[in-house]
Amino acid sequence: MPRQKTLNVLILGSGGREHALLLACLASPLTASVSVAPGNGGMAAEAPCHPLNLEDVGATVALAKRIGANFVIVGPDAPLALGVVDALEAAGILAYGPRLAGARLEASKTFTKAFLLRHKIPTAHGERFTATAPALAYLKTRTLPIVIKANGLAAGKGVIIANAPEEAEAAVRAMLDERIFGESGAEILIEDFLKGEEASIMLMVSGRRYVMLPASQDHKRVGDGDTGPNTGGMGAYAPADVVTPDVERRVIAEIIEPTLAGLAQEGIEYRGTLYIGIMVTRDGPKVVEFNARFGDPECQVLLPLLETDPLALMHDCATGDLHPENVRFKGGAAVVITLAAEGYPGTPRKGDVITLPVETPPAARAIHCGTKLDASGKFFTNGGRVLGAFAHGATLAEAVKHAYALAEKIHFSGMHYRRDIAARQLNRK
Numbered sequence: 239m240p241r242q243k244t245l246n247v248l249i250l251g252s253g254g255r256e257h258a259l260l261l262a263c264l265a266s267p268l269t270a271s272v273s274v275a276p277g278n279g280g281m282a283a284e285a286p287c288h289p290l291n292l293e294d295v296g297a298t299v300a301l302a303k304r305i306g307a308n309f310v311i312v313g314p315d316a317p318l319a320l321g322v323v324d325a326l327e328a329a330g331i332l333a334y335g336p337r338l339a340g341a342r343l344e345a346s347k348t349f350t351k352a353f354l355l356r357h358k359i360p361t362a363h364g365e366r367f368t369a370t371a372p373a374l375a376y377l378k379t380r381t382l383p384i385v386i387k388a389n390g391l392a393a394g395k396g397v398i399i400a401n402a403p404e405e406a407e408a409a410v411r412a413m414l415d416e417r418i419f420g421e422s423g424a425e426i427l428i429e430d431f432l433k434g435e436e437a438s439i440m441l442m443v444s445g446r447r448y449v450m451l452p453a454s455q456d457h458k459r460v461g462d463g464d465t466g467p468n469t470g471g472m473g474a475y476a477p478a479d480v481v482t483p484d485v486e487r488r489v490i491a492e493i494i495e496p497t498l499a500g501l502a503q504e505g506i507e508y509r510g511t512l513y514i515g516i517m518v519t520r521d522g523p524k525v526v527e528f529n530a531r532f533g534d535p536e537c538q539v540l541l542p543l544l545e546t547d548p549l550a551l552m553h554d555c556a557t558g559d560l561h562p563e564n565v566r567f568k569g570g571a572a573v574v575i576t577l578a579a580e581g582y583p584g585t586p587r588k589g590d591v592i593t594l595p596v597e598t599p600p601a602a603r604a605i606h607c608g609t610k611l612d613a614s615g616k617f618f619t620n621g622g623r624v625l626g627a628f629a630h631g632a633t634l635a636e637a638v639k640h641a642y643a644l645a646e647k648i649h650f651s652g653m654h655y656r657r658d659i660a661a662r663q664l665n666r667k
């Protein structure tokens with residue numbers, strides 16, 4: 239662990255995940271300074287924000303050098319998939335996040351499917367295609383529902399679950415022939431549908447060592463009761479009880495251990511967050527996806543559940559000096575409710591004035607996602623997911639109560655949010 243007040247941190251990103259990372263850095267005794275690029279309104283109120291195109295790796299390295307950053311935390315997937323960590327390291331700057339080789343676990347679904355099958359890690363059966371005719375022929379041999387995925391990054395939209403043969407065929411044609419996801423869909427994966435309950439397992443990894451954060455659950459559909467179109471995430475809570483001690487044991491033995499062993503065997507030294515999206519099926523947990531970064535909104539509930547300094551952990555992962563046995567968690571539960579803009583998840587309206595409460599309920603706070611700060615100190619909506627109403631509580635019920643109390647005190651025109659975040663778990667008791 240580095241000495242106190244020695245890290246000049248640069249956080250890359252602009253969403254709720256990055257605001258949560260900023261709050262953790264601001265609270266860390268290791269921080270000498272912290273800035274963000276490009277950031278959002280909430281972050282601009284708390285730290286210097288630098289304009290940056292995150293897909294410009296050269297500009298990112300130049301910025302880190304110019305401001306004297308000695309530790310860069312990469313929030314989103316796109317810069318990881320472009321090799322920003324490799325480039326920063328080549329410039330002598332330590333960074334949290336996997337290098338290009340490790341980031342492929344998120345950037346290429348076909349690479350990941352082959353990796354999972356090669357290492358006998360439980361996942362849905364799937365095959366890859368680059369031509370329409372064999373893909374359509376393969377569809378005829380499988381049962382419905384069936385899942386069609388664009389190989390590359392598609393901003394969370396590249397997955398279609400087809401319930402009818404025509405839908406499946408249309409999805410294949412849209413990706414391979416019409417290239418609705420551009421080159422990301424030049425190669426597709428067709429995989430069997432997994433029935434069960436989803437959960438997110440986030441690991442902070444340093445080679446073969448890792449810290450497993452509490453299991454969490456996101457809410458992807460826009461409407462109550464999991465209805466309507468998919469979103470980036472309408473809310474999250476942790477710990478998620480669907481990952482029972484037995485499921486957790488199986489996740490460790492059947493998924494985590496073989497994944498980290500497989501990476502090592504293939505010469506990939508993975509350092510950073512490994513997000514394992516699992517489906518808890520009747521036959522046990524199976525991998526739905528890997529991401530090479532913290533989930534958002536999951537990150538907003540996970541970092542505050544760490545008693546150990548998250549910045550110290552990220553730094554230890556990056557230097558290869560992680561000691562998982564020393565990591566401590568807070569008790570209780572955390573929840574965040576996404577407050578979304580008019581039009582989201584379609585084209586969100588921007589520029590609505592946001593009113594934030596002067597006093598917040600205990601252990602609650604607003605996390606900024608798509609917001610903008612003007613010169614007079616007012617916040618405006620500036621994206622689809624605008625804010626997260628976050629709370630920590632001794633119990634999940636208490637956290638939920640405080641988070642909704644906070645949500646009710648926040649206003650902007652067109653604001654909408656789900657009323658049933660964490661309800662599935664609360665109702666199970």
Ligand code: AMP
Nearest residue numbers: 362385397429430431432436515526527
């Ligand atoms: P992905 O981008 O691969 O995580 O897929 C996005 C979402 O689609 C997942 O979070 C699941 O809700 C759903 N999904 C993906 N693959 C499957 C599958 N094989 N079976 C059931 N649902 C899936």
Ligand code: GLY
Nearest residue numbers: 456471533534535
């Ligand atoms: N919350 C889902 C994700 O970050 O991919």
